[in-house]
Amino acid sequence: MARIGYARVSSLDQDLEGQLARLKTEGCGVIRAEKVSGGSREGRAELATVLEFLRPGDELVVTRLDRLGRDTRDVLNLIHEAEQRGAFVTVLDPHVSTRGEMGHVVLTVLGMVAQMERRFIKERQREGIERAKEVGAYKGGKPRLDHDRIRALHFAGSGPAEIARAVGCSRMQVYRVIRV
Incomplete structure (x- = not known):
């Protein structure tokens, strides 16, 4: 046992x-x-x-x-x-x-x-976000990727794999950013 x-x-x-x-x-x-x-x-x-x-x-x-x-x-x-x-x-x-x-x-x-x-936590979180939005204090979650850096590297001629390594993300995330 x-x-x-x-x-x-x-x-x-x-x-x-x-x-x-x-x-x-x-x-x-x-x-x-x-x-x-x-x-x-x-x-x-x-x-x-x-x-x-x-x-x-x-x-x-x-x-x-x-x-x-x-x-x-x-x-x-x-x-x-x-x-x-x-x-x-x-x-x-x-x-x-x-x-x-x-x-x-x-x-x-x-x-x-x-x-x-868990339901109560989600409800309180949602209510808190709504109150913060009303007073202009809610900015959303922290950006996970530096989109400007990804675009800059792309325009400088770097490939998706190279950009992904430099930024620390997957190639798919790079493709999503440069597609926009």
Whole structure:
């Protein structure tokens, strides 16, 4: 029986260290971590790896339920997949495990709360953006690429691959900018 930890944060600027330390303290011999949104299972390679390698008697450990996902259906499907492999899921905060029947009920409720919380966050964010737009304070997200530099390099005769290397993006992004 192995205790396998899974840690996740939503964005690159967030820190995994607190989750990793807690999982190590809890005795997880293997810990997989990633920086990706929990809104869906898309692009969550580390989680897929953990699920694939769960064996009967293993325990998947997360610090909080929302680390598994923000959608109730996804969380319940993850728990079901772990159980199909004969493994258990344990959430450390609050401490709940699927080893007992009551754990399933509590995890279902916590999953619904996580999904509801995600909806509230999105709603508050949308309202905040609308208020900022009304007063002229909202400028949109930070530009990810320097479009002027890409165009300048293009007009100077640089090819898309060379521009992509210089700017640190893909050729497809270069094509999109120079097409406009």
